[in-house]
Amino acid sequence: MTRTPRQDDRRDRLIEAAARLFRKQGYERTSVRQLAEAVGILSGSVFHHFDSKEDILLAVMSTTITTMIERLREAAGSASTTRGRLLALIQTELDLLHGNTRDGVSIIFFQWNSLSNANQKELLAMREEYERIWLDALQAARDGGALNAEPFIARRLLTGANGWTIYWYHRDGALSLDELAGTILGMLTGSLSRGQAEVIRGSEV
Amino acid sequence: MTRTPRQDDRRDRLIEAAARLFRKQGYERTSVRQLAEAVGILSGSVFHHFDSKEDILLAVMSTTITTMIERLREAAGSASTTRGRLLALIQTELDLLHGNTRDGVSIIFFQWNSLSNANQKELLAMREEYERIWLDALQAARDGGALNAEPFIARRLLTGANGWTIYWYHRDGALSLDELAGTILGMLTGSLSRGQAEVIRGSEV
DNA sequence: GTCTATATTTGGATAGAC
DNA sequence: GTCTATCCAAATATAGAC
Secondary structure, three states, X not given: OOOOHHHHHHHHHHHHHXXXXXHXXXXXXXXXXXXXXXXXXXXXXXXXXXXXXXXXXXXXXHHHHHHHHHHHHHHHHHOOOHHHHHHHHHHHHHHHHHOOOHHHHHHHHHOHHHOOHHHHHHHHHXXXXXXXXHHHHHHHHHHOOOOOOOHHHHHHHHHHHHHHHHHOOOOOOOOOHXXXXXXXXXXXXXXXXXXXXXHHHHHOO | OOOOHXXXXXXXXXXXXXXXXXXXXXXXXXXXXXXXXXXXXXXXXXXXXXXXXXXXXXXXXXXXXXXXXXXXXXXXXXXXXXXXXXXXXXXXXXXXXXXXXHHHHHHXXXXXXXXXXXXXXXXXXXXXXXXXXXXXXXXXXHHOOOOOOOHHHHHHHHHHHHHHHHHOOOOOOOOOHHHHHHHHHHHHHOOOOOOOHHHHXXXXX
């Protein structure tokens, strides 16, 4: 911590701008000059804060995964039933994908391959920590009879279904995130109809 | 058709190589020089066959979507029951994603944004034709009581779940594509357990 | 910590000979 | 239809002044 608060602020703003632009345009189609412009400096100055362009992507992903783990862990702890926990995880992942963490989370899902193998390896432990929470909850659901499929497979199908929502779901539409979460839980566990999400979570059925 | 067969062949080989490299490396990280090398010519010669790099991506996507529509239409026609048709569509989409059309289809799913808006518009009608087949089958399933969710929503969740398989499913593993299709159908319609795919499709239940 | 200036590389694309 | 040669633009990154 040799930096002053003001300098950290600039670095953080770069990470924030990068997340936004990487999501909108893709990592490869976003130039360092654009990142610089977004925070009001020139391109050369960016390299005072980061060693390379890829280091910026790494920073975006790293900070994002940290938040994802935190949020998911909270959600898992907040529910007392197997089914309620599953719903909470789904709601949380959807909120991560569409709330104010959206930019970074989208990048984790869909721009993973823009990261070099070395840096992917760097983040792997964190990704696995996140997935661990999911797999535990799905395994419990399976043990309790609420889930028919293999947890491993169910999670991968769910990852795709949830992640893909960034391409079509819009918060200002008719469908609420909680309704959507309820639909997804219903498919996963095979019985819930839409709109019952709150009920289940509230009463911890 | 002013070209000789041999020349068309060269063009086709470029499209094929492009599909493979775009999938493995991404469109932006693949250079025209690499494409040329893959078919044994120099970079300048590529522009005899295509006006621009993006035209190659467009050609990959266009030929791919044509195949996708063909295959899906066949599948829809081959089944006589609602549930059997749904299973056939799922199996077909998974096969498109993992069979010998894999490269192009992966690109359709995950590199759509590398295409300029103008060219996206060019392909939109074909994409919609493909989705129409899905929505009709899902609507029928809903009318018949086999599906609880809105067809529109179900299809989007399914698109994500199926597409995402390219990141984790491998044909040489323990799980067969038909088993996977069965699991997915089970989730979608809420009751089928794994391994019953063949039975259902065979007996047209 | 930012700027100026620039090194260096790479990429898409073109013109004209063969 | 391919090659040679090259143009031009854009990008990452660096060095040193302020």
